[in-house]
């Protein structure tokens with residue numbers, strides 16, 4: 367079975383409970399649509415756990431991107447804002463790791479993709495920007511996406527139609543913003559996108575969608 371979830375934000379125990387609940391096994395696959403770190407209690411434990419699972423795949427989120435950017439530029443940069451507001455716990459826990467474990471985490475993050483196409487599903491952290499390239503193929507439109515859009519876009523994506531015949535699954539914008547509930551959001555207007563960030567970091571839930579039968583699971 368194939369599963370998708372997003373925005374775990376350091377919720378290590380909640381993720382373990384979810385894996386138990388769905389009976390996640392070696393023959394299953396878990397796609398995690400970014401923002402594993404920051405906000406919650408155990409961001410680095412969670413990230414390290416994911417790096418070791420061969421049947422889990424992380425798509426990059428804006429929080430991982432800020433983390434990588436901070437580490438490459440160093441302190442006293444514009445990314446101090448990230449450390450002060452969001453990344454403090456992540457950075458503290460990261461700095462406690464041995465050099466080897468730090469390198470493993472960095473290598474892993476640097477190897478992640480910005481989106482993934484799985485059957486008719488497009489998996490991405492924030493969404494896609496479909497401007498005026500309607501005559502091109504879905505593959506070409508995806509290849510030409512800007513990194514900032516894939517990582518940060520909000521209503522310019524989720525209030526518009528996306529691709530006919532494809533379904534974009536995304537996180538980043540909590541579903542409480544989309545339909546006032548901490549449950550997975552299915553776009554009823556266009557029928558072409560599904561929001562799965564159920565706000566675990568804001569007192570909401572971890573929502574998980576099983577792609578084989580579209581069954582929803584919550585912790």
Ligand SMILES: [Mn+2]
Pocket residue numbers: 401427428429491517537538539
């Ligand atoms: Mn995000």
